[in-house]
Amino acid sequence: MRALIISNPKSGTSETMLGEVIGTIESLYEEIIIKKTQEIGDALRFAKESGSFDHLIVIGGDGTLNEVVNGLMTLELEERPTIGIIPAGTCNDFARALELPIQPTQAASIIKSNHEQHVDVIQVDEMYALNFVGVGLIADTSRQIDPGEKESLGSIGYFLATIRQFREADPFQIRLRRGDELLYEGDVSFLYVGNGSYLGTVPTKLETQSFSDGMLEVVHSSSIGFPMIRQLLAQQLGLDQKSEEWNHFQTSYVEVELNEPQVIDIDGEHFETDHLAIQIREQALMFLTP
Known part of the structure; x- marks a missing residue:
């Protein structure tokens, strides 16, 4: 399997946290690509280019996740990778809705379990x-x-x-x-x-x-x-x-x-x-x- 990690350093993601997450999940994948956001719109763009990956792992807060969702929804249903969340923002509301651990390595362990769940998406006009x-x-x-x-x-x-x-x-x-x-x-x-x-x-x-x-x-x-x-x-x-x-x-x-x-x-x-x-x-x- 291949994984794309989209990490937002501005949400509090440190190099130590990133390293701990990768160390927890690396045995699952043949290849892991890491992309770090620098400005608004980066996560959206990265998600639009994620169709060849099995998993897309988001390390960030609700804003980063929102960009990822908008990027993925431009892809055909069968092209959208399965999403894993490592909460790193202020509220992490949807991560809480999914009952994910807020602690990064514990959240990464959820990815290792490979339990998948379908989720609905709200469409507001074109967003x-x-x-x-x-x-x-x-x-x-x-x-x-x-x-x-x-x-x-x-x-x-x-x-x-x-x-x-x-x-x-x-x-x-x-x-x-x-x-x-x-x-x-x-x-x-x-x-x-x-x-x-x-x-x-x-x-x-x-x-x-x-x-x-x-x-x-x-x-x-x-x-x-x-x-x-x-x-x-x-x-x-x-x-x-x-x-x-x-x-x-x-x-x-x-x-x-x-x-x-x-x-x-x-x-x-x-x-x-x-x-x-x-x-x-x-x-x-x-x-x-x-």
């Missing part, structure tokens, strides 16, 4: 994501996080940014459609369309959450301030979540119409638009899992 699409409070939180807090505090930095945004969140109007069917119309403080089960290291705890069921999880709420905090705490504590302000449903496709352009967060990547077409690409990628 792809594994974990989530966020609008409103979710997008504003990740965009406004202080870089110093992110580097020094990790996931706690996301928590602090969330608290700040609770005070400043403004509702916005959306329409959710599935073909000719109007699913929802009204003001919301956030929209979450998810496939993974973690957001900023915090488990979403949606009862129907699965990354391999061919369905998207759609959650939106019109509450802000303390009611929003109370609702989120109830969800995390497993309490009754019934509320007229809180809506959750599943679908394989949803069209999002916004009255004005909003910042959109797709697995940590940000842009502005007033319209999104979101669908699930069922079992589009294969991952090495416990």
Whole structure:
């Protein structure tokens, strides 16, 4: 077998870590090629050129993984190598969803087990994501996080940014459609369309959450301030979540119409638009899992 390793030194991947990972898995392969990213877009480009490899091993965080996914989705299904993740970022949300160890050599040992699992991919217009699409409070939180807090505090930095945004969140109007069917119309403080089960290291705890069921999880709420905090705490504590302000449903496709352009967060990547077409690409990628 042949393996391509895409390593992001900026995510905290040291030469020692890289050496430990290679030492753990090298007996599996006849050839290992290592490519290190230097700037945004490198992982995307490397993934596009990975069709001749059996395994593609990503050493990095959620941003590096997002680039890899977008690169792989340009390949035909049968050309896409199986993906192994060595978490090296701040949150590593999809690695957590796959229940992978955060410690590098332990994660590398999972690759040696060669247990494979199909995973769905979210398609957002011409972009792809594994974990989530966020609008409103979710997008504003990740965009406004202080870089110093992110580097020094990790996931706690996301928590602090969330608290700040609770005070400043403004509702916005959306329409959710599935073909000719109007699913929802009204003001919301956030929209979450998810496939993974973690957001900023915090488990979403949606009862129907699965990354391999061919369905998207759609959650939106019109509450802000303390009611929003109370609702989120109830969800995390497993309490009754019934509320007229809180809506959750599943679908394989949803069209999002916004009255004005909003910042959109797709697995940590940000842009502005007033319209999104979101669908699930069922079992589009294969991952090495416990």
